Amino acid sequence: MDRITPRIRDVAQVAGVSPATVSRALSKPDVVSPETLEAVRAAVAQTGYTINHAARNLRQKRTMSVVALVPNLANPFFSRILAGVSAVLAQAGYNLLVVDTEGPGVDRHIARTLDRSRADGLIVFDGLLPPEDLQPDRLRPPLVMACEWIEDLAAPRIRIDxxxxxxxxxxxxxxxxxxxxxxxxxxxxxxxxxxxxxxxxxxxxxxxxxxxxxxxxxxxxxxxxxxxxxxxxxxxxxxxxxxxxxxxxxxxxxxxxxxxxxxxxxxxxxxxxxxxxxxxxxxxxxxxxxxxPRWSIGEAAARVILSLMADAAAPPSDTLLPVELIERESTSAPAAP
Amino acid sequence: MDRITPRIRDVAQVAGVSPATVSRALSKPDVVSPETLEAVRAAVAQTGYTINHAARNLRQKRTMSVVALVPNLANPFFSRILAGVSAVLAQAGYNLLVVDTEGPGVDRHIARTLDRSRADGLIVFDGLLPPEDLQPDRLRPPLVMACEWIEDLAAPRIRIDxxxxxxxxxxxxxxxxxxxxxxxxxxxxxxxxxxxxxxxxxxxxxxxxxxxxxxxxxxxxxxxxxxxxxxxxxxxxxxxxxxxxxxxxxxxxxxxxxxxxxxxxxxxxxxxxxxxxxxxxxxxxxxxxxxxPRWSIGEAAARVILSLMADAAAPPSDTLLPVELIERESTSAPAAP
DNA sequence: TGGGCCGTTGAAATCGATTACAGCCGGCAG
DNA sequence: CTGCCGGCTGTAATCGATTTCAACGGCCCA
Structure with a gap:
């Protein structure tokens, strides 16, 4: 009779080592001996083991993911920004999750549920969220505001002029x-x-x-x-x-x-x-x-949240990105009066 | 000296009850006595307790969230669909997380990391994901395909004709x-x-x-x-x-x-x-x-994934939604030859 | 020969909430 | 008066991985 899901313990048994060793083999391969490492690799392959994120998150007290709160996914404006965020985060091993703060059925107070057990960092693109849900306390993960901002909230801002x-x-x-x-x-x-x-x-x-x-x-x-x-x-x-x-x-x-x-x-x-x-x-x-510069806005937001997650003590900064006039066909000199 | 984060145990202590009772008071209020309930409520307020999702997820083996895999957030086409999904899921108490499957830094095999410890359900809008990452096994959560689909994958489809x-x-x-x-x-x-x-x-x-x-x-x-x-x-x-x-x-x-x-x-x-x-x-x-009918596509996808999560045994279904011609100004009779 | 150090490993505690199980108490029927 | 039941509560096991701590074996050096 087989279990629903292989656990680290099962891998350990197959490999003939302890669960602790399997854990080490997977997360810090350089501290276990080459033979053990190989045995663990084989056991993982044989059992089809994948890690249980809930358990890891509980123990490590972090989720390796960042949540972006966007006011309206329907606005194509956010797409490229999110792509920039995602690219930078991915490189650092973080996941990006996108949550729409609008629409029927979505709670205005959604930010309140986003505590440290849910996300390691928050990027807020919505300037109209209730500030009281976002005040820094020991539950709230590090947070940056991008594009829009909330006047009464002390947090790093990434925006254009x-x-x-x-x-x-x-x-x-x-x-x-x-x-x-x-x-x-x-x-x-x-x-x-x-x-x-x-x-x-x-x-x-x-x-x-x-x-x-x-x-x-x-x-x-x-x-x-x-x-x-x-x-x-x-x-x-x-x-x-x-x-x-x-x-x-x-x-x-x-x-x-x-x-x-x-x-x-x-x-x-x-x-x-x-x-x-x-x-x-x-x-x-x-x-x-x-x-x-939408891609850059995303990159900058990601970089700031990364540094904030690494060192929560960083002071609120304000990043101002440059804008540029693109001259096309919809403007010309006014008609003679 | 105070802890970083109040735990259910702390609430229990303040309320003068056991952690089990606090848990019950919060999740099944009708099984505890009114006085106890009140005491717990007060203790929660006093301590500022919020639940640790990682711990709950681990114990309950579910996350109450659904992940949508979209090929390209840049495409405004998906916005309203996601809103429809989100509305239906929210009503059932589920969260929606959106993940972009494209762009630099994003792993093509992202689907492989989305096992049951990450999401209770998956909605796939990307027909080009490698099917081998999505084959049903005991790790993969229930899955539906919406809009696009993957030929070699047996899963419910929601699409238009x-x-x-x-x-x-x-x-x-x-x-x-x-x-x-x-x-x-x-x-x-x-x-x-x-x-x-x-x-x-x-x-x-x-x-x-x-x-x-x-x-x-x-x-x-x-x-x-x-x-x-x-x-x-x-x-x-x-x-x-x-x-x-x-x-x-x-x-x-x-x-x-x-x-x-x-x-x-x-x-x-x-x-x-x-x-x-x-x-x-x-x-x-x-x-x-x-x-x-983008909103309807989203609603339908959400409903199917909900029923699948409730009862994994449902057979692969195929929902075909109607389309409609919208006649505007860009078509007319051809010029006379 | 003995002491200390390094590389490697395992046992057990830990993260925090849920829940199976058992117990307690009061009331009611036999 | 005894036994049972139902409502409520507490104890302790559990979810699965990580990590601390201790220990072991081998090696080097005194």
Missing amino acids: NAAGAGLAIAHLARLGHRRIGHLLGPEANVLARARADGVRQELAAHDLPVRPEWFLPGDFSLESGRRGARDWIAMADRPTAVFCASDQMACGFIAEVQRRGFRVPQDVSVVGFDNIDLVDHITPALTTIRQ | NAAGAGLAIAHLARLGHRRIGHLLGPEANVLARARADGVRQELAAHDLPVRPEWFLPGDFSLESGRRGARDWIAMADRPTAVFCASDQMACGFIAEVQRRGFRVPQDVSVVGFDNIDLVDHITPALTTIRQ
Whole structure:
């Protein structure tokens, strides 16, 4: 009668050694004699043994895995970042697990269940999680915030200079000769959206351009809100000649809707996006946008969490990654008045 | 001197009961007396106790979590599916963990490490994983395949009728009057791509339309391969008047490139996609495509894995979900010759 | 010849929660 | 008055790997 699953004890028996020796053979091969090592290898092969992670985790008090909390997997923006994270973590022997913090059936307080017995580290991409669930205590694993951040939480941040990115967009439009520039906002609650809006205001002021509240259109980063923004723009008596959208998704929605209503981009309105998601190089017109180094963001986040897991005492740092204007076809000089 | 982490034993001490009673109070509140329950509750609050998952997993031999293996998180196609999975699993008290099977640093044999001590169930969205890593044995948790599948693996499948979907696209084009219809293929190795190509051939034959090998253009589902497909199409002496692309991403790339070269869609060429990803309703022209019920696919996959985890003996089933043609602006009757 | 050290190994404690089993107590039926 | 049952609780075994500690054998050097 055979057991369901071979244990280390079974391997030990087959190899004629003790469980301790099998454990050592598998995790520190250099401390056991070559003959023993070989015997263990053979026994493992013969029994089909694989380690029981739960038991190891319990004993070692670590899981060798990092959890990423992303606000919305539906947003293609996160994909490449996660790939960067995964690559760096894998090299260090860690697993990456991705958890969506949104959607029906998902608990807002999911972060509370992510204690040290679940993950050795946490990468938070969602700036709207309740800070009280993430305050450092002896249960919470090391944590970094990436892209978005939570104001009331002291933790290392990896992010881009959102205000500067918005500034690049505005400066580009100003350089083309636009003097009436609007901004399609991200969701009010979102820190990125606020930082970008601030950048817009600053740069407009720096160019002595008007900052008109009615030219700041509400949006929420989504395609659909891009369309709504377009309708708002069309409905204006006194339309800006250029609109900087706080996300590429909104820019796509905006362009689609104005085109449908008979306007041309960039002749009738110049449009700038933010993110440089894959698709925007392949729409018509190709979108001028602010590139975020997504892979690098992921790499950086992974490196910081690794160092934090190695030495929890590291002070909260703030990594600012550079952004870049990608000039394509959706912007041009404004039509002569 | 306080411990790093409160254990169930500490709670027991504070509450003046045994660890067993604390455990019962927390997991089966109805078997302990109301006073004891209250005492335990208070002690938990006072100590700030949270359960150690590693210990519980070890004892109970289950993790209450399901792992989804997706071929490429970068593909926005998976997002809504995963949301559907997550919603159903959450209701049953299970966690969903997402693992990307691609990218540098990620082991092709990742599936081999996902034994019962890691996950109670597996949902595989990647048809190209090595089947030998997934053969059922006593270590492998219950498994379902969703969207894609692996030919040599006996496991429940949740998928759409790819051939029928392709048929809908071709029938639609035929109905509009197209007689010269091309197909931009998915990656050769991919089962979905093959199923769709078969569907194309069948439906063409059913309409007595020519099946010309040179009209089957190579592609790999990516945006960039859509552009290449467009260049191939343009280079042809004898161009089809309509092209059915095996993915929406390719359709976007295709449209962008033909537009850039001065062709109009749908006047010069009708284009049909496959998937109905969010964005394609917001490009110009809005894309006619085959909708996959992504949320339902996720729900169905979750339900099947749940029933499999409850009763491993269930026979391999095959769930076929319906697809639907979404008619938008990228298709019209062919120009008069 | 004896002492000490190194390389290797095994016995047993440990990680922290769950649960089988047994015991206790009060109430009720015979 | 005895015996049994049911509700509640505690003791101790258990899950499976890791790791501390001690011990063993062989070798070198004094």
